[in-house]
Amino acid sequence: MKRREFLQQSAALAAVPFVGVPPTRRRIRAPLHVDGARLNSWLASFDAIGRTPTGINRVAYSQADLAGRTFTLDLFRQAGLAPRIDTAGNIFGRLEGSSASLKPILIGSHIDSVTDGGNFDGPLGSFAAIETARSLREQGVRLRHSLDVVVWQNEEGGTIGSKLAIGEFTDADLDKVARSGKTIREGIQLVGGDATRWRDAVKKSGDIACYIELHIEQGGLLEKADLQIGVVQGIVGLRWFEVTITGFANHAGATPMNQRQDAMLAAAKFTVAVNDAITGEPGRQVATVGRLTVSPNTTNVIPAQVVLTVDLRDLDRAKLSRFTDTFERFGREIGAATGTAFAFKRLVDSEPAIASPKVMDWIDTSAAALGLTRQRMPSGAGHDAQEISRIAPMGMIFVPSVGGISHSPKEFTKAADVVHGADVLLNAVIAADR
Numbered sequence: 001m002k003r004r005e006f007l008q009q010s011a012a013l014a015a016v017p018f019v020g021v022p023p024t025r026r027r028i029r030a031p032l033h034v035d036g037a038r039l040n041s042w043l044a045s046f047d048a049i050g051r052t053p054t055g056i057n058r059v060a061y062s063q064a065d066l067a068g069r070t071f072t073l074d075l076f077r078q079a080g081l082a083p084r085i086d087t088a089g090n091i092f093g094r095l096e097g098s099s100a101s102l103k104p105i106l107i108g109s110h111i112d113s114v115t116d117g118g119n120f121d122g123p124l125g126s127f128a129a130i131e132t133a134r135s136l137r138e139q140g141v142r143l144r145h146s147l148d149v150v151v152w153q154n155e156e157g158g159t160i161g162s163k164l165a166i167g168e169f170t171d172a173d174l175d176k177v178a179r180s181g182k183t184i185r186e187g188i189q190l191v192g193g194d195a196t197r198w199r200d201a202v203k204k205s206g207d208i209a210c211y212i213e214l215h216i217e218q219g220g221l222l223e224k225a226d227l228q229i230g231v232v233q234g235i236v237g238l239r240w241f242e243v244t245i246t247g248f249a250n251h252a253g254a255t256p257m258n259q260r261q262d263a264m265l266a267a268a269k270f271t272v273a274v275n276d277a278i279t280g281e282p283g284r285q286v287a288t289v290g291r292l293t294v295s296p297n298t299t300n301v302i303p304a305q306v307v308l309t310v311d312l313r314d315l316d317r318a319k320l321s322r323f324t325d326t327f328e329r330f331g332r333e334i335g336a337a338t339g340t341a342f343a344f345k346r347l348v349d350s351e352p353a354i355a356s357p358k359v360m361d362w363i364d365t366s367a368a369a370l371g372l373t374r375q376r377m378p379s380g381a382g383h384d385a386q387e388i389s390r391i392a393p394m395g396m397i398f399v400p401s402v403g404g405i406s407h408s409p410k411e412f413t414k415a416a417d418v419v420h421g422a423d424v425l426l427n428a429v430i431a432a433d434r
């Protein structure tokens with residue numbers, strides 16, 4: 001940051017009125033910093049938990065997940081945040097604010113991993129949240145709002161802990177089997193919750209002042225643009241379709257080319273058409289034909305049927321609907337041209353989760369005050385923040401993933417970027433408290 005910018009920023013921070021604030025409260029003139037070495041040392045120690053030759057295996061409700069939670073509970077205690085586990089199995093710790101009438105600011109992430117994953121997806125945001133609370137305490141900053149630090153359980157199994165916390169869950173869902181082989185019900189008991197009373201953990205709209213989550217980008221956009229911080233605009237909506245293309249099986253040698261009803265050829269044309277449509281206009285929309293089941297799947301028979309899947313994502317709901325219509329039109333046109341029939345079935349339809357403009361501004365101005373380069377961007381991956389956005393203003397901070405790699409043992413974020421992200425989180429919390 002240029003000196004003039006810094007002075008302007010400092011003046012702006014100093015000019016903020018402190019209505020109803022106890023006289024002992026410290027005035028914050030310049031951006032604060034976390035103890036970055038401490039935060040990175042926690043991440044380094046945590047890397048040993050669940051580390052196997054094929055990657056980090058801290059799958060929810062596994063022994064390694066439990067060991068990770070024990071480690072994390074210790075960090076809460078060292079930070080002076082007496083941790084408690086809610087009935088849904090999420091860990092909470094509170095730094096008391098000065099004004100009991102204000103709803104808490106919530107920050108955090110998760111610590112469970114995918115199979116053969118990395119050490120940064122989740123732990124970064126969880127530990128940075130603990131460090132933020134600890135830094136505020138150590139630096140004598142008393143917030144007006146209470147600051148709640150949360151570690152959501154089982155994010156990688158489908159944002160289970162945060163879904164429970166907003167009540168987007170049913171008793172029947174408790175019997176679903178998680179990746180560890182245990183049911184959600186068993187998992188909740190195992191991590192110290194109470195599955196029979198999970199509804200006691202449900203938070204309603206208005207219970208939380210705002211939610212801010214720091215996370216690794218898990219893509220390569222920040223690194224490619226040589227930027228330090230991503231200000232997340234929201235988490236993209238997702239639509240999954242299963243498309244069944246029906247043709248006619250016939251002899252691959254005896255049937256002339258102009259008399260075929262080849263489901264595989266139709267599938268190929270459709271795949272190319274989807275790609276052309278998605279890449280044919282500006283924007284960050286993505287679509288993928290990811291799975292094909294061909295029958296009879298034999299060398300000398302014209303394919304009678306193909307079942308394929310389409311994965312479509314964007315931040316804009318209207319765009320998702322428009323592309324859905326386009327893909328269905330492709331089905332009719334290609335079906336007519338190839339003598340096949342297309343049938344669409346929607347498997348998943350999740351709404352985009354839009355970040356709060358206010359929270360984005362707090363993140364943006366904090367990054368600016370810290371002299372960090374940044375851009376606004378969508379999140380292509382799902383996060384607990386998408387659930388909490390249904391009940392509270394939400395924002396996310398991204399830091400670069402080296403090589404854009406995540407959900408892999410190669411997942412890595414540089415120590416300096418870890419600190420940048422945590423510093424932005426700390427200052428965004430202070431901005432949110434004003």
Ligand SMILES: [Zn+2]
Pocket residue numbers: 110121122155215383
């Ligand atoms: Zn994550």
